[in-house]
Amino acid sequence: MTEFTQQGNTCAVSGRLDQEAVRSLWSGRGSIFHPDTVFLQLSGIEYCDSAGVAFLLELVSIAASKGVSLKLVSPSEQLKKFIILYDLNDFFVEEAK
Numbered sequence: 001m002t003e004f005t006q007q008g009n010t011c012a013v014s015g016r017l018d019q020e021a022v023r024s025l026w027s028g029r030g031s032i033f034h035p036d037t038v039f040l041q042l043s044g045i046e047y048c049d050s051a052g053v054a055f056l057l058e059l060v061s062i063a064a065s066k067g068v069s070l071k072l073v074s075p076s077e078q079l080k081k082f083i084i085l086y087d088l089n090d091f092f093v094e095e096a097k
Contacts, residue, residue, distance in 0.1 A: 003044075004032050010073075011037045014044030017052030025055065030062055037063070042092075043074040053082050057091060 002015040002025065011033035015021070025032065033040070040059065045052075056072055063070035073093045075083060083092050 006034050006037070007041075009034075009036055010039040010041050012041040012044055015046060017045055017048045017055065019049060019051040022051045022055045029055070029058060032059065035066065035068070037070065038068070039071050039073050041074050042072060042079055043076050045076045045079050048076070048079045048082060050082070053079075053086070053088070057088075060091065 002013065002017050002021045005012045005014070040056065042056075048056075060070050060072065071093050072091055075092050079092075083089060
């Protein structure tokens with residue numbers, strides 16, 4: 001189960017973000033977090049597969065289409081493996097500045 005918890009301009013993501021979770025979240029992806037969200041805080045993600053990474057990048061794309069520069073911050077240790085494997089450093093920030 002994946003949870004999105006709004007905290008000001010940050011939305012904390014926790015739980016599993018795998019293919020099954022992405023399927024259940026897909027139809028509501030445009031309204032998962034508040035429109036003023038600037039950061040998706042990812043340290044609470046326990047497990048993420050390639051579908052989850054693609055979903056996070058889709059959220060960034062949706063935000064960009066609305067004129068918002070959404071930053072993916074504080075990836076969990078498990079998620080960092082995907083970032084390195086797929087050379088996604090440009091999309092993820094270690095900590096919110």
